[in-house]
Amino acid sequence: MKLYALIMAGGVGTRFWPRSKEKTPKQFLKIFNSKTMIQNTIERLEGLIENENIFVITNRIQKDEIVKQLSNIPAENILIEPFGKNTAACIGLASIFIEKLDPEAVTLVLPADHIIKEKEEFHNTLNVAAEFAYKSKGLVTIGVQPTRPETGYGYIQIDEREVEEGIYNVYTFAEKPNYATAVRFLESGDFFWNSGMFIWRVDSILNEIKEYLPELSEGLQKLKESFSSDDFEEILDNIYRKLRSISIDYGIMEKSKKVFLTKGKFTWSDVGSWEEVYQLSQKDEQGNAINGNIYADMTMDSYVYSPDKFTALIGVDNLVVINTKDSLLICRRDRSQDVKKIVEHLKVNKLDEYL
Amino acid sequence: MKLYALIMAGGVGTRFWPRSKEKTPKQFLKIFNSKTMIQNTIERLEGLIENENIFVITNRIQKDEIVKQLSNIPAENILIEPFGKNTAACIGLASIFIEKLDPEAVTLVLPADHIIKEKEEFHNTLNVAAEFAYKSKGLVTIGVQPTRPETGYGYIQIDEREVEEGIYNVYTFAEKPNYATAVRFLESGDFFWNSGMFIWRVDSILNEIKEYLPELSEGLQKLKESFSSDDFEEILDNIYRKLRSISIDYGIMEKSKKVFLTKGKFTWSDVGSWEEVYQLSQKDEQGNAINGNIYADMTMDSYVYSPDKFTALIGVDNLVVINTKDSLLICRRDRSQDVKKIVEHLKVNKLDEYL
Numbered sequence: 001m002k003l004y005a006l007i008m009a010g011g012v013g014t015r016f017w018p019r020s021k022e023k024t025p026k027q028f029l030k031i032f033n034s035k036t037m038i039q040n041t042i043e044r045l046e047g048l049i050e051n052e053n054i055f056v057i058t059n060r061i062q063k064d065e066i067v068k069q070l071s072n073i074p075a076e077n078i079l080i081e082p083f084g085k086n087t088a089a090c091i092g093l094a095s096i097f098i099e100k101l102d103p104e105a106v107t108l109v110l111p112a113d114h115i116i117k118e119k120e121e122f123h124n125t126l127n128v129a130a131e132f133a134y135k136s137k138g139l140v141t142i143g144v145q146p147t148r149p150e151t152g153y154g155y156i157q158i159d160e161r162e163v164e165e166g167i168y169n170v171y172t173f174a175e176k177p178n179y180a181t182a183v184r185f186l187e188s189g190d191f192f193w194n195s196g197m198f199i200w201r202v203d204s205i206l207n208e209i210k211e212y213l214p215e216l217s218e219g220l221q222k223l224k225e226s227f228s229s230d231d232f233e234e235i236l237d238n239i240y241r242k243l244r245s246i247s248i249d250y251g252i253m254e255k256s257k258k259v260f261l262t263k264g265k266f267t268w269s270d271v272g273s274w275e276e277v278y279q280l281s282q283k284d285e286q287g288n289a290i291n292g293n294i295y296a297d298m299t300m301d302s303y304v305y306s307p308d309k310f311t312a313l314i315g316v317d318n319l320v321v322i323n324t325k326d327s328l329l330i331c332r333r334d335r336s337q338d339v340k341k342i343v344e345h346l347k348v349n350k351l352d353e354y355l
Numbered sequence: 356m357k358l359y360a361l362i363m364a365g366g367v368g369t370r371f372w373p374r375s376k377e378k379t380p381k382q383f384l385k386i387f388n389s390k391t392m393i394q395n396t397i398e399r400l401e402g403l404i405e406n407e408n409i410f411v412i413t414n415r416i417q418k419d420e421i422v423k424q425l426s427n428i429p430a431e432n433i434l435i436e437p438f439g440k441n442t443a444a445c446i447g448l449a450s451i452f453i454e455k456l457d458p459e460a461v462t463l464v465l466p467a468d469h470i471i472k473e474k475e476e477f478h479n480t481l482n483v484a485a486e487f488a489y490k491s492k493g494l495v496t497i498g499v500q501p502t503r504p505e506t507g508y509g510y511i512q513i514d515e516r517e518v519e520e521g522i523y524n525v526y527t528f529a530e531k532p533n534y535a536t537a538v539r540f541l542e543s544g545d546f547f548w549n550s551g552m553f554i555w556r557v558d559s560i561l562n563e564i565k566e567y568l569p570e571l572s573e574g575l576q577k578l579k580e581s582f583s584s585d586d587f588e589e590i591l592d593n594i595y596r597k598l599r600s601i602s603i604d605y606g607i608m609e610k611s612k613k614v615f616l617t618k619g620k621f622t623w624s625d626v627g628s629w630e631e632v633y634q635l636s637q638k639d640e641q642g643n644a645i646n647g648n649i650y651a652d653m654t655m656d657s658y659v660y661s662p663d664k665f666t667a668l669i670g671v672d673n674l675v676v677i678n679t680k681d682s683l684l685i686c687r688r689d690r691s692q693d694v695k696k697i698v699e700h701l702k703v704n705k706l707d708e709y710l
Contacts, residue, residue, distance in 0.1 A: 017667075018667075295697055295700055297693060297697075306683065309681055309682060310373075310681065310682045310706070311682070311685070312683065312694075313686070314684075314687060314694065314696075314697070315686060315687035315689070315690035315693070316686070316687055323683050327664060327667070328664055328667065328676075329667050330666070330667070330669070330671055330674070330685060331667075331669040331671070332670035332671055334670070339667075342652075342669070345650055346650075
């Protein structure tokens with residue numbers, strides 16, 4: 001059994017404006033330390049997966065930056081989607097490249113821009129899941145133990161009787177709940193956060209795609225036949241253009257009868273907003289997470305980023321302040337989700353220089 | 356009777372950081388319209404005082420900018436103090452220059468960076484005061500009718516029986532009061548805001564200086580004798596160096612027996628803080644005074660200045676936001692007075708590039 005990783009790195013991250021722009025999405029930002037989110041994602045696999053077995057799938061715009069940031073990953077492992085067509089197509093495309101090397105490859109599918117704190121616990125979870133995925137040919141999702149009634153995540157409900165140690169059957173996938181439902185999920189004990197991390201054999205996922213997404217499967221089949229063609233990119237373009245946009249969750253996981261869950265007992269976040277970044281950051285005695293050239297007087301419970309310009313704060317609290325070279329965001333922390341509305345505003349008004 | 360104006364323009368304006376810097380104090384800023392505060396001050400005299408009778412007294416650092424901004428004022432009317440020695444010395448020095456032209460000159464002394472809204476009412480007030488000052492040889496202050504229990508201004512108490520139409524004897528000068536006292540002043544009806552605007556004959560003020568500030572008077576006498584000397588500047592330096600720093604209020608007005616008051620019935624402000632700027636600015640339906648390239652969502656009762664960079668605000672209220680090329684201020688409106696603490700912080704920490 002050989003472990004591979006597939007890092008999905010095509011996100012745009014409109015909720016991290018003005019740090020994330022079209023050309024610098026969240027995965028390219030140094031948010032929590034001196035490395036970027038995608039560098040942290042790769043580093044977190046150290047000791048578990050060899051660099052030559054790590055694949056990254058992205059788009060044309062981001063490719064060069066990824067090659068630059070991930071200089072230890074072989075350049076031929078950086079795959080390109082011609083268009084974004086949601087996760088089912090993305091995973092399908094990457095899977096045929098991995099299949100070429102090893103049809104029984106156990107592949108860990110990971111988003112490039114999440115945070116996980118305890119590396120050892122993370123590796124333990126992956127090892128349990130990988131072994132089971134290899135043996136059972138099932139699709140294993142990593143469900144994170146909820147710690148609060150979060151309404152920003154999808155949930156997965158399990159049958160609490162273990163299939164084997166650490167592995168559970170999945171009853172159902174639940175969309176992002178409202179608050180009351182999230183409280184009920186939290187109290188029930190058998191609902192887990194859908195982390196978007198999966199482990200499976202590459203032949204298993206391709207079989208399930210054949211069963212549940214036959215159109216995608218046909219496209220992948222044609223691509224496999226064109227691997228050595230000079231026109232591969234053109235063929236890829238033509239096939240991709242016609243594909244439906246569908247998520248792996250909706251297209252496969254919610255339908256397949258071979259879905260299992262293993263519990264992730266580490267600290268995980270999809271880092272979905274500046275509020276989430278604040279929560280995950282170290283705070284000083286005033287509850288501030290401050291980064292840069294800052295004067296703060298009677299200022300509390302705020303996240304402030306101002307690496308270049310000097311920022312002075314007096315008498316404010318519960319703010320997110322992001323002061324970049326060309327733009328400034330001042331947002332109440334509990335309104336962080338609305339940052340994406342600014343990006344919409346900029347698009348509608350063709351203020352492209354700030355996007 | 357000929358009217359002269361003496362504009363005092365030496366202020367630094369630390370409370371308007373980061374717009375006011377050492378080289379761009381408040382009087383040089385365009386705060387309320389397309390002209391700077393000092394340009395507005397001069398323009399406000401149009402129709403009342405000829406440009407060649409307007410004198411401006413400033414310091415070496417600001418002189419060039421003043422000459423540039425006030426191109427319609429003769430360059431020889433821009434006087435320089437070698438050091439700041441408070442208003443008594445400043446007024447004394449300017450007065451001997453004006454005395455040379457016209458010993459009976461009726462001089463209106465004005466700060467360069469205040470705001471007055473109703474020009475006609477202002478002129479009417481000055482005309483009444485000027486006529487009385489010429490005739491009586493008294494010192495006339497302009498007291499503004501208070502509209503709120505302001506603790507940021509000094510007050511002047513009058514004897515409510517008119518000396519003649521629109522002219523009152525002054526009982527006493529009161530320092531900036533606490534809130535309870537300010538309420539009492541407001542209710543009493545005989546306390547007026549000390550606007551820092553005075554009208555007198557130049558011979559009158561020089562006589563009072565002789566009586567109450569003999570040291571300053573001697574210095575001025577020596578300077579008069581050196582007017583045509585090649586070493587005038589050096590002599591001025593030497594005399595100024597030894598002078599006490601004392602305000603005209605404390606040195607003369609509170610002691611002189613020839614002090615009168617005329618009521619200013621126009622809208623006046625010394626524009627002492629960003630809060631004051633907010634109050635004096637036009638607001639939109641959300642109570643925001645916004646200037647620049649700004650997106651505001653659920654944002655209320657705030658003053659926002661961002662002429663160059665793009666600023667986005669979500670869910671905030673009662674803020675002052677000043678976003679300049681190199682610095683950013685975010686301050687709760689009711690804490691505007693503390694902006695000067697930032698300037699102290701920058702000085703102490705030798706962050707001169709932001710001063």
